[in-house]
Amino acid sequence: MSFGFSRAQAVALVALVAVIIVAPGLVYPVFAMKVLCFGLFASAFNLLIGYVGLLSLGHAAYFGMGGYVAAYVAKTWGLSAELAILAGGAVGGLVGLVFGWLAIRRQGIYFAMITLALAQMIYFFCTQASFTGGEDGIQQVPRAPLFGVVSMQDDMALYWLIAGIFLAGFLLIHRIVHSPFGQVLKAIRENEPRAISLGYRVDDYKLLAFVLSAFLAGIAGAAKSQVFGFATLTDVDWPMSGEVVLMTLLGGIGTIFGPVVGALMFGALETYLAPFGDWVTVSQGAIFILCVIAFRRGIVGELGNRLRLVL
Numbered sequence: 001m002s003f004g005f006s007r008a009q010a011v012a013l014v015a016l017v018a019v020i021i022v023a024p025g026l027v028y029p030v031f032a033m034k035v036l037c038f039g040l041f042a043s044a045f046n047l048l049i050g051y052v053g054l055l056s057l058g059h060a061a062y063f064g065m066g067g068y069v070a071a072y073v074a075k076t077w078g079l080s081a082e083l084a085i086l087a088g089g090a091v092g093g094l095v096g097l098v099f100g101w102l103a104i105r106r107q108g109i110y111f112a113m114i115t116l117a118l119a120q121m122i123y124f125f126c127t128q129a130s131f132t133g134g135e136d137g138i139q140q141v142p143r144a145p146l147f148g149v150v151s152m153q154d155d156m157a158l159y160w161l162i163a164g165i166f167l168a169g170f171l172l173i174h175r176i177v178h179s180p181f182g183q184v185l186k187a188i189r190e191n192e193p194r195a196i197s198l199g200y201r202v203d204d205y206k207l208l209a210f211v212l213s214a215f216l217a218g219i220a221g222a223a224k225s226q227v228f229g230f231a232t233l234t235d236v237d238w239p240m241s242g243e244v245v246l247m248t249l250l251g252g253i254g255t256i257f258g259p260v261v262g263a264l265m266f267g268a269l270e271t272y273l274a275p276f277g278d279w280v281t282v283s284q285g286a287i288f289i290l291c292v293i294a295f296r297r298g299i300v301g302e303l304g305n306r307l308r309l310v311l
Helices: 007-026 029-049 060-077 081-103 108-128 155-177 180-190 192-197 202-228 238-251 258-272 274-294 299-306
Strands: none
Touching: 007 029, 007 155, 029 155, 029 202, 029 238, 029 258, 060 081, 060 108, 060 202, 060 238, 081 108, 081 202, 108 238, 155 180, 155 202, 180 192, 180 202, 192 202, 238 258, 238 274, 238 299, 258 274, 258 299
């Protein structure tokens, strides 16, 4: 199959594109855009944990900083939508470069705790920095026109932009995973000492994967700030890092489509359980427990295993 897609993956991709096309007619477009942003965020996180074996507990730092930067440059500098989103991704990647360089020399729980600690530094920075607005965040962010000329004020116009960004990021991750670079990442995940013995500069590969993951997480956060018109501390706080872990676990770690399905389920639960008020968290927890018991490899991972398919 061309582009590295198996037959099952090609069918799943066609189904995904079809769902994206019909989604605005079935659900509120803003909800669909939120799911796409979180789907890209979870896919970026999965690139690191699923294919390199590195558990980052601080991915909210890149997601949140991407949102803050995109919101700031769109509101203050008047940049167009694509430049604001790219600026958010670039800052996310830059923060990922610094944090990755500090963290990748450790493994396991030590790596996870270092990423969490570094992310909390970003959170406290955002509470004090003037450009972030502190606890108020950046509010009333205008929907910047695409290329400076195409209005994004209409929800449907913005939806197609967000859908295009999601698909571009999703296909980029697929290409990375199925490239020679991706094969080295999998080798590192399976047996790092053996990869070192074969002459690979393991730390360089892990750092590059970390930066790519942070860049895409920044893009997702930047896109979300354009959708909702604000950037707040919620997106940079540690619970957001936990949520992306849950999305990936729910859909299936190490699968291409799993994080997207996990993001969809997480977004649906968060939205449609809202009428239960304070019981939302309890309801979500119970559903997550049931899903983990029933789908130990995640929903997509378990489905692929039972059908003997690679998804």
